[in-house]
Amino acid sequence: MYKNYTLLIFVLVIICSCGEELVVKKSSAKAIVKFSFSQFNPIIEATIDETTKRITTTLPSTADITKLSPTIIVSPGSKVSPVSDKEQDFSKEVAYTVTAEDGTEVTYKVTVRRERSGAKDILAFSFTDFSPIIVAKIDPTTKAITATLPSTADLTKLKPTISISDKAFVTPVSGNVIDFSKPVNFMVTAEDGSSQSYVVTLVKEAPPVQAVTIKSGNNPSTNVVYVIGSSTLYALNASTGKEIWNYDNDGRILFANSTIYDGNIVLVSKGVKFINASTGVLNGEIQETSHSYSSPVIVNNVLYYGTGESGLLKAFDLKTKKEKWATSVVYWADASPTVYKGNVFIAVKNGSCFNAYDAETGVLKWKTNTINGNMSGFINACTFENLVITSGSYSFKAFDINTGAIKWKFGECNGTTSSPTESEGIIYFGDDNSNFYALDATNGSLKWKYKTGAILDSSPIVDQDFVYIYGKDSFVYAFNKKTGELQWKYQIGSPSDYSYAYVESSPVVFEGVLYIIGRGSKTYALNAKTGEKIWEFNKTFYQTFASPFIIDKNGKVYHSGVSGMTN
Structure with a gap:
């Protein structure tokens, strides 16, 4: 009987249990486990700080953070709002709420930053006020921007349109009126604060000009040495020193060295004169507004010269008798140009710089401000292989x-x-410290040097085994060009002659004879091997800046080392 009651109670308990619902506990998990941007390659995964409930990441500078679709992984059973892969604007903080199964919530604050761009390029530089629009050339290596404008353009009032890298800014700003009569620096600053400078140089096309009348000259029938004293050009018999003819430059001092073209002596002073090499008669003239020290250089029938105070470097086509181009060097154009491999190089007096221009167009190719001190108006560069070599006041x-x-x-x-x-x-x-140097042209290493007794401001000339230079102690020095051993020296004039004459002249050698204008402003012919005097021309000059040059009976010209021309 007892067993039956126990069984009945057990059955009743089972029946009652089957009538109740089974209660399961809901999860409270509500975390963002992963927050990433799969549109980038590689995928960018944000950093999640569970303590502060903050999610942060930095995207590339090119990313558009106003339109991003993050991929979000949350705790199992939980939900997130806004939902995963939905486009959001992350230019400001975005809140994401995660709701657990049990209904509890947690909010994460998401901050997306973009890397600050370092791009700082000028992409385009143009002048839209012209028709057609003028688009400047940008050199990405040198950061030089160049353009040639019509001859009628007013360079002092131009509005450039400038396109730059995204997120960068430029000063002066695009669209402002700017004076381009001199090179202008434009500074581009990137979003990250870094910056770089561009130099914009504009030139004008040469205005239409009438052809200059220049008659052909005649080469001398004998070997002639030409010397310049004060304002007069003299033609002397190279063998005897006897005067053949002279040409007076209207009393204007002649500072520049000369050369020859088509039987004419090319003489630069206030403009360019063409003097018949055989007779001394004026055969033509290019007029300029200012006096110049710049020696003329002729390459491929084009005459290159500087105009002095007016600050122009010019190219004149000797075939068409018309100006080819003219470009401003900003400061005085007194130094003599050097033309080499399609380039025109010129030192800029008072500008402490050295410039390179395209020989065909006159467009600035590069400039350097690494010359110490002012450039002398009498200095020419020399060239070797792919180098152009020059000196400043305190540099070489x-x-x-x-x-x-x-x-x-x-x-x-x-x-x-x-x-x-x-x-x-x-x-x-x-x-200027009385030293004479020989350097290896490939690397600048010293080969030899010799200490003389005076400042050496003339330019050397090399002939056969000798190299010659004239010092302010009035001595001509002759050295063995390989060893630097002094072969001979000869005094012409004296330092005291400076009391009445100023001389800046360099020697030239022709057929074993060295020609030089001495401190007493007299012209000497010396035996180039021994230094013995052959003759002297006793015309005294008050000032002599130019060096002698020779034209032989076949029309070949022989220049001094300062001429800028190749013998």
Whole structure:
């Protein structure tokens, strides 16, 4: 009987249990486990701080953070709002709420930053006020921007339209009126604060000009040495020193060296004159507004010269008798140009810079401000392979002809106005501390040097085994060009002659004879091997800046080392 009651109670309990619902406990898990941006490659995964409930990440500078669709993984059973893969604007903080199964919630704050861009390029530079629009050329390596404008353009009032890298800004700003009569610096600043400078240089097309009338001249029938004293050009018999003819330059001092073209002496003073080499008669003239020290250089029938105070470097086509181009060098254009491999190089007096222009167009290719001190108006550069080599007041450097990069420098010299001369890979020049140097043209290393007794401000000339230079102690020095051993020296004039005459002249050698204008402003012919005097021309000059040059009976010209021309 007892067993039956126990069984009945058990059955009743089972029946009652089956009538109740089974209660399961709901999860309270509500975390963002992963927050990523799959539209980037590689996928960018944000950092989740569970303590502060903050999610942060930094995206590339090019990302548009106003339109991002994050992929979100949350705790199992929980939900997130806004939902995963829904586009959001993350330019400001975005809140994401995660709701657990049990209904509890937690909010995460998401902050998305974009890397600050370092892009700082000028992408386009144009002048839209012209028809057609003028688009400047941008050199991405040198950061030089150049353009040629019509001859009628007013360079002092131009509005450039400038396109730059995204998120960057430029000063001066695009659309402002700017004076481009001189090169203008434009500074582009990136979003990250870094910056770089561009230099904009504009030139004008040469205005239409009438052809200049220049008659052909005649080469001399004998060997002639031409010397310039004060304002007069003299033609002397090279063998005897006897005067053949002279030409007076209207009393204007002649500072520049000369050359010859089509039987005419090309003489630069206030403009360019063409003097018949045989008779001394004026055969034509290019007129300029200012006086110049710049020696003329002729390459491929084009005459290159500087105009002095007016600050122009010019190219004149001697075939068409018309100006080819003119470009401003900003400061005085007194130095003499050097033309080499399609480039025109010129030192800029008072600008402490050295510029390279395209020989065909006159467009600035590069410039360097790494010359110490003012450039002398009498200095010419020399060239070797892909180098252009020049000296400033306290520097001597070799530049890459294509980029202007410094390839080597020589710092031992103590100031120089001596133009360098290159021969067989050796550079020769003097300095203001009485030293005469020979350097390896490839690397600037010293081959030899010689201490003389005076400042060496003339330019060397090399002939056969000798190199010659004239010092302010009135001595002509002759050295063995390979060893630097002094072969001979000869005094012409004296330092005291400076009391009545100022002389800046360099020697030239022709057929074993050295020609030089001495401190007494007299012209001497010396035996180039021994230094013995052959003759002297006793005309005394008050001032002499130019060097002698020779035209032989076949019309070939022989220049001094400062001429800028190749013998």
